[in-house]
Each structure stands twice: as structure tokens, then as C-alpha cells.
Amino acid sequence: MHRNVLWLFDLDNTLHDATHAAMPGINVGMTEYIVEFLGVDRDAADALRRHYWRRYGATLLGLVRHHGVRASHFLHHTHRLPGLEARLRGHPHDFAALRRLPGRKIVLTNAPRVYAERVLSALGIEGWFDGVLSIEDMRMFGQLRPKPDARMLRRLVASLRVPAARCVLVEDTLEHQKAARGVGLRTVWMQRWLRPRAAGAALRDLARRPAYVDRRVRRLGDLLRAVAILRR
Numbered sequence: 001m002h003r004n005v006l007w008l009f010d011l012d013n014t015l016h017d018a019t020h021a022a023m024p025g026i027n028v029g030m031t032e033y034i035v036e037f038l039g040v041d042r043d044a045a046d047a048l049r050r051h052y053w054r055r056y057g058a059t060l061l062g063l064v065r066h067h068g069v070r071a072s073h074f075l076h077h078t079h080r081l082p083g084l085e086a087r088l089r090g091h092p093h094d095f096a097a098l099r100r101l102p103g104r105k106i107v108l109t110n111a112p113r114v115y116a117e118r119v120l121s122a123l124g125i126e127g128w129f130d131g132v133l134s135i136e137d138m139r140m141f142g143q144l145r146p147k148p149d150a151r152m153l154r155r156l157v158a159s160l161r162v163p164a165a166r167c168v169l170v171e172d173t174l175e176h177q178k179a180a181r182g183v184g185l186r187t188v189w190m191q192r193w194l195r196p197r198a199a200g201a202a203l204r205d206l207a208r209r210p211a212y213v214d215r216r217v218r219r220l221g222d223l224l225r226a227v228a229i230l231r232r
Contacts, residue, residue: 005103006162007223008185009129010147010171011116012109013193015094016123021087022115029078030059038067057175058110058146060135071144075112075135085122091192097221099128107132108156108169110146148179157183170223174210181212188223189213 012018027049034045052062063069098105106129109116113134120126133156138146145152157164164184171177172194177187191206209216217223 004162004166006160006167007101007103007105008108008167008169008171009105010109010169010173010176010190011107011111011119013172014170014190015098015107015125016088016090016119017193019193019195020089021084022081022119025081025084026078029080033074033077034063037069057148058135061144061146064144072136076114079112079115081115084118088119088122090123090125091219094192094220095123095125095128097219097224098125101220101223104130106130106160108147109133110135110138112136147173147176150179150183153180153183153185157185168214170217170220174213178210178212181214186214187212189216190220191216191218192220 009015012022030049031042031045034040034048035042038045038048040048048062049059052059056062056065060069060071060074063074064071107116107120109132111119111134113132113136116132116134117126120129120132135144135146138144138149138152140149140152140155147153157167160167165186168186168188169177169180170188170190171180172190174189177189181187189209194206206216215222
């Protein structure tokens with residue numbers, strides 16, 4: 001019944017515990033990159049990294065817009081992450097449910113492609129997706145437009161030739177879900193790997209469900225029941 005559904009899965013903290021495996025190293029890598037290529041001290045670099053993340057939703061966008069940083073150069077240097085594979089952890093029940101989930105499945109991530117493919121391969125789930133759309137694929141008019149850019153999401157849906165109401169974004173980040181709901185996608189808030197104290201004030205109460213979130217789930221197995229959201 002639901003084989004014409006298109007599932008768009010975020011990667012980090014949705015399919016695996018990125019807070020444990022990757023985020024500390026990526027944040028350190030970004031700070032070190034700013035120190036080296038902008039010539040500021042570590043405290044200033046860390047403050048700038050956080051400022052651009054809050055302002056643009058991605059540190060990279062601020063560095064590109066205000067400092068002329070090349071996106072490919074930045075992504076390469078900040079996502080090398082030696083020893084990543086040994087730290088990766090997902091949940092086998094999630095992966096079993098993912099394999100049984102009807103419909104097409106695509107990974108939609110603001111991470112670079114090399115990193116995304118490396119994670120999926122190490123988790124052993126790369127063959128369960130029909131494609132990977134990484135930050136390099138999120139360009140419009142020559143500029144990066146990663147999640148939560150609504151214009152990019154509209155173009156994505158059009159390019160996939162699936163009505164927005166038949167697309168479901170499974171994601172840990174509320175801001176991205178809000179944008180997706182605004183262009184007509186269905187939304188599922190994945191909470192397994194969220195850590196409220198680290199996530200900030202907006203995520204402290206994981207029991208709430210904003211109006212733009214169709215379902216909250218703690219495990220991907222819940223998606224097998226959540227397909228009912230597509231009947232509305």
C-alpha cells in the first residue's frame with residue numbers, strides 16, 4: 001500500500017549516535033580549521049564556529065559567505081575523523097526495521113558525501129537506500145542551500161517527482177522538520193540519540209510535539225506503524 005512513499009532519512013543522530021562517534025571530532029576539526037585558515041586564536045575560532053552555526057544553521061555557510069572559504073576544502077579537512085569506524089554505533093533493531101520499511105529510502109544529510117558513505121558502509125546499511133543526497137548536492141544558483149532551506153527542499157521534491165505529501169522526513173533536528181512541513185512534507189522526529197542537556201533549550205522537553213511534527217519516535221521500528229500519517 002505504501003510502496004510509493006519516499007522516506008528521506010537524516011544521517012547523524014537519526015541513523016546512528018553521532019554525538020558519540022563524530023560530533024566532538026567534527027567540532028574540533030572546525031575550530032582547528034578556523035584557527036589555521038583565518039589566523040585567530042582557539043577561543044575566537046570556537047566562538048565564530050558557534051556563531052555561524054546559530055546564525056546560518058551550518059558553520060560552513062558563514063565561512064563561505066564572509067571569509068571566502070571553499071566548501072570542498074573545509075569539508076575535507078573537518079571530516080577526516082581517524083578511527084571513526086570504531087566509534088560508530090547504531091541499533092540493530094532500528095536497522096532491521098529499516099530493511100522492512102516499505103517505499104523508497106534516501107539519505108538526506110548536511111554532511112559531505114565521503115563521510116556519509118563511510119558511515120553507512122561501516123554500519124552495514126548502505127545497500128538499503130536508493131540514494132544519498134549530501135550537502136554537495138544542495139546547491140542552487142551556485143550557492144550551497146543545505147537543510148533547512150525551503151527553496152532547496154521544494155526543488156528536491158520536484159526533482160524526485162513525488163508529491164510532497166508522499167515524502168516523509170525522518171530527522172532529529174526540529175528546525176529542519178519545520179521547514180519540511182512548510183513545503184508539504186510529512187515529518188517524523190527521531191529521538192533515540194538525542195541528549196536533552198546537549199541539545200539546547202529548544203529540545204529539553206522531548207515529550208512535546210510541535211504542530212509541524214507528525215510523529216515522535218524513539219526507534220525506527222515505530223515507522224512501521226507510523227505509515228498511518230500518510231493517510232491523512
